[in-house]
Structure formats: C-alpha cells, structure tokens
Amino acid sequence: MxxxxxxxxxxxxxxxxxxxxxxxxxxPKPMPVQIEQFFLTNPLRVSYFGYRDALRLAGDLKGLRVLEVGVGVGVILEEIAKRVGEGGQAFGVDVQSDAVAKAEQRLSQGGLMSRTGLATANALDMPWTDGSMDRVITVAMLGEIPASHRVDALKEARRVLNDEGKLVVTEFWPDPHFIPLSRMVKLLRQAGFGIVDIHQKPFLYSISAKKEG
Ligand SMILES: C[S@@+](CC[C@H](N)C(=O)[O-])C[C@H]1O[C@@H](n2cnc3c(N)ncnc32)[C@H](O)[C@@H]1O
The missing domain is CATH 1.20.5 (Single alpha-helices involved in coiled-coils or other helix-helix interfaces)
Incomplete structure (x- = not known):
C-alpha cells in the first residue's frame, strides 16, 4: 500500500x-516575481545555476558598462554591480515593475545603487542608445519571450552593444522556458552575432557572442 x-x-x-x-x-510569459524570489535566490541556484558561468565568459568587468536583460529580483545584477567597481556602471531591465522594485531593494541594501541604472521596459525596446554597452548579459530570459520575437530581442541587445562588446546568454534546465543550445546558436546567428565561446556543464550552458558584419 x-x-x-x-x-x-x-x-x-x-x-x-x-x-x-x-x-x-x-x-511563454514572464515568471511571477514570487516564484522567481524562491527559485532564483536559493543556495543551489546561486551556487550551480547562478551567474559564475555567464560572468566568466563576460570576462573582467571592471570599469565597464554592463547591462543585464531580464534582471528578475537582481541576484546577478548585484554581482555585476560589484564587479564593475566604482568606475563602471551596471544596468538592468525587466518587463515586470515588481521585479525591478525587488532588484532595486537588493542593490540599495548592498549600497550599490549609485553605480546602477534600472528600468522597467521590454527587452524588445530598451531605453539605452546604440552602442552604449560593453557587455549585455541575459540569463533564463529569452525563453519567456514568444518564439516569434526572440530574434528581435537579440537584435535589440545587439543595437545597444558597442562594436567590441560581448553578449553572454545562459540557459539552464529544467527552467520551463529552456531553449536548447543548438536553437540558441541559430537565433544568435539570425540576429547578427558570431559565436565566440560556448561553455557547457550538466543542465546549463553559456554562450558568448560578438557583433558580426
Ligand atoms: C527566470 S527570470 C531570470 C532573472 C535573472 N536573469 C536571474 O537569472 O536571476 C526571467 C526574467 O526575465 C524577465 N522578462 C521576461 N520577458 C521579458 C521581456 N520581454 N523584457 C524584459 N524582461 C523580460 C521576467 O520578468 C523575469 O524577471
């Protein structure tokens, strides 16, 4: 029995x-903030499915302007803000205003808001000028955008990146919106990126890419 x-x-x-x-x-739709708060801030997530792989591919961030697209509650943006140092700037955007509010709270508590700019906006239409970023990082976000708009979201990331800039995309399983590696590579190429590096480990991959053409 x-x-x-x-x-x-x-x-x-x-x-x-x-x-x-x-x-x-x-x-596909944005994950509710209460669920994000639980899944994205617990120790297993932070240690294994966290930001280390993405930030390793992004390289040294000191003094750079770095944007995270889809910041959620700000776990990764907080680390980015620490790494850019006083001479750099961290930017974050999320389509959900309550996610942005949580991220702002987290960065304020860490005393990092003076080097951080946050916006509630869609990844398809971001409030930054062409070529204004040295790095764009996006983790577990693209799959929440309807499939027909994913290339456009990557093109928008490409627009805000400068010519030497680097885009880093990370996806992990079992995120319900997980995009397989081969499909992501295709999307990046369609958006005008060339692949620089791919890092894979069980259940997670990160890709760094540069503007082509
Ligand atoms: C799974 S969470 C990941 C958060 C953060 N990157 C992390 O890994 O800790 C994905 C976030 O992307 C945001 N998002 C989804 N679609 C978006 C869009 N079209 N524009 C901007 N943000 C979006 C969601 O609101 C959500 O906060």
Whole structure:
C-alpha cells in the first residue's frame, strides 16, 4: 500500500513537471516575481545555476558598462554591480515593475545603487542608445519571450552593444522556458552575432557572442 502511494506521488510530480514545461513552451510569459524570489535566490541556484558561468565568459568587468536583460529580483545584477567597481556602471531591465522594485531593494541594501541604472521596459525596446554597452548579459530570459520575437530581442541587445562588446546568454534546465543550445546558436546567428565561446556543464550552458558584419 505504502509503495503504491510512493508511485502515485512520483507520478503526480512527473505529470506536474511535464504540464509546467508544456505550458511554458506553448505560452511563454514572464515568471511571477514570487516564484522567481524562491527559485532564483536559493543556495543551489546561486551556487550551480547562478551567474559564475555567464560572468566568466563576460570576462573582467571592471570599469565597464554592463547591462543585464531580464534582471528578475537582481541576484546577478548585484554581482555585476560589484564587479564593475566604482568606475563602471551596471544596468538592468525587466518587463515586470515588481521585479525591478525587488532588484532595486537588493542593490540599495548592498549600497550599490549609485553605480546602477534600472528600468522597467521590454527587452524588445530598451531605453539605452546604440552602442552604449560593453557587455549585455541575459540569463533564463529569452525563453519567456514568444518564439516569434526572440530574434528581435537579440537584435535589440545587439543595437545597444558597442562594436567590441560581448553578449553572454545562459540557459539552464529544467527552467520551463529552456531553449536548447543548438536553437540558441541559430537565433544568435539570425540576429547578427558570431559565436565566440560556448561553455557547457550538466543542465546549463553559456554562450558568448560578438557583433558580426
Ligand atoms: C527566470 S527570470 C531570470 C532573472 C535573472 N536573469 C536571474 O537569472 O536571476 C526571467 C526574467 O526575465 C524577465 N522578462 C521576461 N520577458 C521579458 C521581456 N520581454 N523584457 C524584459 N524582461 C523580460 C521576467 O520578468 C523575469 O524577471
């Protein structure tokens, strides 16, 4: 009897996972901030699915202007703001105003707001001028944008990057909006990027790319 219960619970969890994943694929939309708060700030996420891989590919950020697209509650932006130092600037954008508010709270508590600029805006239309960023970083964001707009979002990242700038994209599984590596490479090329480097580990990849042409 106990064994049957065990299989029942496992089956329900499995079905729940499949349902969330299918829904995420069919109807991509921003993750609610309360869920982000739990999933993106817990120690497992921060240590394994965090920002280290993305920031390693982004290189030394000291003194640079670095934008994170889809900041969520600001876990990665906080680290970016630390790494750019006093001579640099960290920028963050999110389509959800309550995510931006949480990110602002986090950076204020860390005393980092003086070198940070935050905006509530869509990744498809960002409030920064052409070529104004040295780095653009986006983690677990692109899959939340409807498939037909993903290349446009990458083109918008390309617009704000300067010619020597670098874009870093990270995706991890089992994010319900996970985009497989081969598809991401295709999207980046369609948006006018050339691939510089790919870092992969179980359940996660990061790609760095530069403007081409
Ligand atoms: C899964 S969270 C990741 C947050 C952060 N990058 C991290 O890894 O800690 C994705 C974020 O992207 C934001 N997002 C989704 N679609 C967006 C869009 N079109 N423009 C800007 N932000 C968007 C969501 O609101 C959400 O806060």
């Amino acid at each position: 106990k064994r049957q219960w065990g299989w029942g619970v496992l089956g329900a969890l499995g079905l729940g996972f499949v349902a969330v994943r299918v829904n995420g694929k069919l109807r």
